[in-house]
Amino acid sequence: xxxxxxxxxxxxxxxxxxxxxxxxxxxxxxxxxxxxxxxxxxxxxxxxxxxxxxxxxxxxxxxxxxxxxxxxxxxxxxxxxxxxxxxxxxxxxxxxxxxxxxxxxxxxxxxxxxxxxxxxxxxxxxxxxxxxxxxxxxxxxxxxxxxxxxxxxxxxxxxxxxxxxxxxxxxxxxxxxxxxxxxxxxxxxxxxxxxxxxxxxxxxxxxxxxxxxxxxxxxxxxxxxxxxxxxxxxxxxxxxxxxxxxxxxxxxxxxxxxxxxxxxxxxxxxxxxxxxxxxxxxxxxxxxxxxxxxxxxxxxxxxxxxxxxxxxxxxxxxxxxxxxxxxxxxxxxxxxxxxxxxxxxxxxxxxxxxxxxxxxxxxxxxxxxxxxxxxxxxxxxxxxxxxxxxxxxxxxxxxxxxxxxxxxxxxx
Amino acid sequence: xxxxxxxxxxxxxxxxxxxxxxxxxxxxxxxxxxxxxxxxxxxxxxxxxxxxxxxxxxxxxxxxxxxxxxxxxxxxx
Numbered sequence: 036x037x038x039x040x041x042x043x044x045x046x047x048x049x050x051x052x053x054x055x056x057x058x059x060x061x062x063x064x065x066x067x068x069x070x071x072x073x074x075x076x077x078x079x080x081x082x083x084x085x086x087x088x089x090x091x092x093x094x095x096x097x098x099x100x101x102x103x104x105x106x107x108x109x110x111x112x113x114x115x116x117x118x119x120x121x122x123x124x125x126x127x128x129x130x131x132x133x134x135x136x137x138x139x140x141x142x143x144x145x146x147x148x149x150x151x152x153x154x155x156x157x158x159x160x161x162x163x164x165x166x167x168x169x170x171x172x173x174x175x176x177x178x179x180x181x182x183x184x185x186x187x188x189x190x191x192x193x194x195x196x197x198x199x200x201x202x203x204x205x206x207x208x209x210x211x212x213x214x215x216x217x218x219x220x221x222x223x224x225x226x227x228x229x230x231x232x233x234x235x236x237x238x239x240x241x242x243x244x245x246x247x248x249x250x251x252x253x254x255x256x257x258x259x260x261x262x263x264x265x266x267x268x269x270x271x272x273x274x275x276x277x278x279x280x281x282x283x284x285x286x287x288x289x290x291x292x293x294x295x296x297x298x299x300x301x302x303x304x305x306x307x308x309x310x311x312x313x314x315x316x317x318x319x320x321x322x323x324x325x326x327x328x329x330x331x332x333x334x335x336x337x338x339x340x341x342x343x344x345x346x347x348x349x350x351x352x353x354x355x356x357x358x359x360x361x362x363x364x365x366x367x368x369x370x371x372x373x374x375x376x377x378x379x380x381x382x383x384x385x386x387x388x389x390x391x392x393x394x395x396x397x398x399x400x401x402x403x404x405x406x407x408x409x410x411x412x413x414x415x416x417x418x419x420x421x422x423x424x425x426x427x428x429x430x431x432x433x434x435x436x437x438x439x440x441x442x443x444x445x446x447x
Numbered sequence: 448x449x450x451x452x453x454x455x456x457x458x459x460x461x462x463x464x465x466x467x468x469x470x471x472x473x474x475x476x477x478x479x480x481x482x483x484x485x486x487x488x489x490x491x492x493x494x495x496x497x498x499x500x501x502x503x504x505x506x507x508x509x510x511x512x513x514x515x516x517x518x519x520x521x522x523x524x
Binding site: 105106150151154155156157158159160161381382386387388389390391392393394396397400 | 465466467468469471472473475479480481482483484485486504507508510511512
C-alpha cells in the first residue's frame with residue numbers, strides 16, 4: 036500500500052526554540068481555509084522550518100518557489116531521504132524506502148520506468164472516453180440516494196462510491212469482488228478506524244491485489260492490470276502499482292467531491308452561477324482544486340546544495356511544499372481566499388508539478404466535471420442537514436476532507 | 448507580456464515529457480498525446496493565430512518543461 040510520509044500525527048505550532056514547526060491547525064469555523072499561520076507567510080515564500088525529529092529544513096509557501104523546486108531533479112522524492120514535517124504514529128528514525136511499485140517515493144530513472152508504463156493509460160483522450168461510464172456510475176449513486184432519501188451522508192452515498200467504481204473499472208476488479216473490495220478500502224481510508232483494523236484491511240487488500248494479478252495473467256480481460264501483465268513488471272510490482280493507483284485515485288477524488296460539495300453549499304452565489312451555466316463545470320473543478328488543495332503537503336529532499344530565489348538549500352535538507360499555501364499565494368492568485376469559479380485557476384499546484392505531477396489528474400477532472408453538476412441538477416434543493424460547524428473534518432491525514440456530510444433535500 | 452497572438456515557434460522534448468496531459472488539455476489544437484506512452488505529440492509547431500494564446504498557456508503549465516518556445520531547431524514530434 037502507498038506509504039504516507041506526511042500524515043499529521045499531532046498538533047504542531049511555534050515554540051520558543053529554533054524555527055517554527057509546520058502550522059496544521061485550521062481556524063474554527065473556517066473549514067476551507069489553510070491555517071492562518073501558513074497564509075501569513077506569503078512574503079516569506081521559503082522559510083526555515085523545524086521537522087518532527089528536530090531537523091531544520093524549509094517550508095515553501097510561495098507559488099513560484101514551489102514550481103521551481105518541484106521541477107528540479109536535484110530535489111528527491113525518495114522517502115528514505117525525507118524528514119517528517121510532523122510526527123507520524125508508529126514512525127521513528129529514518130523512513131523506510133518506497134515499497135515495491137510505489138513510484139511516488141522514487142526518482143528517475145526508476146520512477147520514469149514505472150510512470151512510462153502508465154501514462155499512456157491516463158491520457159486526456161482515454162479519460163474522456165470514460166465519461167459515459169462516469170455518468171452511469173454517478174446516475175446509479177444518485178438513484179440510490181434519491182430512493183433512500185430525503186437525507187443522506189454524501190460521503191458514503193456519493194463521494195466515495197463514484198471514484199471507487201471507476202478504479203474498479205480501470206483495474207478490472209470483477210463485479211463479484213467489488214463489495215469485499217469496497218469494505219476493505221473503506222476501512223483503510225476511515226479516519227476513525229483503529230490502527231489494527233487498518234493494518235488488517237491493508238494486508239487483505241494487498242492479498243486481494245496479488246490474487247487479481249495472478250487471475251489477470253491467467254485470463255487477461257480489457258483493463259489496466261491485464262495490459263500491464265504483458266510488460267516486464269513482476270507480480271509483486273503489479274500488485275504494488277495496483278495498490279498505489281487505489282490509494283492515489285480514491286481518497287483524493289472522494290475528498291474533493293465531499294469537501295467540494297460542502298464548499299459549494301457554503302457559497303450559494305457560486306453554486307447558483309454553476310447551476311445557471313453548467314458549461315462552468317470545468318472551471319469550477321479547477322477552482323475547487325485550487326481552493327481546497329486536499330492533497331498536502333509535498334515533501335522533497337535536496338540531493339545537493341541548490342539556490343532557490345537567492346536562498347541556499349543545503350544537500351540533505353527536507354523541503355516541505357505547502358500546497359494549500361502555494362495555491363493561496365496572493366502574488367499568483369489575486370484575492371486568493373475567495374472561491375470564484377470564474378477566475379483563472381489554471382496553474383494551481385493541487386496535482387503537484389514536475390515529473391511526479393498526478394498521473395490520474397485527467398481522470399479526476401472527468402469524474403468531478405461529471406459528478407458536481409449531476410448532483411446539483413438531481414437535487415436542486417440540496418442543503419446541509421446539520422449546522423456547518425457540526426460537519427466533522429479530517430485532521431490527521433495528508434488528504435483533507437469531510438469525514439461525513441449529512442445532507443437533505445425536498446422530495447418532489 | 449507580448450501580444451498573445453504574435454507568431455511563435457514551438458518545440459517539444461519527449462524525453463522530458465511526464466505525460467501529464469496538461470498541453471493536450473489546454474491547447475488540444477496544438478498538442479496531442481500518443482496512445483502508447485501518453486507523451487506529447489506536437490501537431491502544429493507554428494500554431495495559427497487563434498491557437499497561440501492557448502499554446503503559450505500550455506508552455507507555462509507543462510509540469511516537466513518539455514515544451515520550448517521559439518525553439519530554432521523545432522522538428523515537431
